[in-house]
Amino acid sequence: MKDYIEERVLEVARYIIESEATIRKTAKVFGVSKSTIHKDMTERLPKINPQIAQEAKRVLDLNKSERHIRGGRATKLKYKSI
Template sequence: MKEYIEERAVEVGNYIVDKKATVRQTAKVFGISKSTVHKDVTERLEKINQSLARRAREVLDLNKSERHIRGGMATRGKYQKIKKNTKAIQG
């Protein structure tokens, strides 16, 4: 494995653990795809630093178990905004 990929995998793992970040948030910060973040944490980091890989995986598993809640909150906010705008237009 190339050195820069190993370094990125460690940086990604540390970022996820430190910030409790989601895959999507991490991908945006590092300018890489979600699948690359996932591969860095689940495959590459496991070979480099098992302890960090385990901690990052725990954060990602927690985020995955909570994503339906975040999705519901986003949908609720969307419809509240629509309702507010409709009332403003109706006056």
């Protein structure tokens, strides 16, 4: 794996852990696709640093379990403004 990819993976992981950001928000901040962020967190990070991978996975799992709530709020706000 190239050095710049490893650096990006670790930087993305730190960002997710510190800000508890979603994959979509993280992708927007780093200017890459959601697929890239997902691959970085699920495949590359565990090989580079398993401990950080566990922390990032905890945050991403929490976000995944809450996404239906955020979607409901967004829909409610959308129709409230109409």
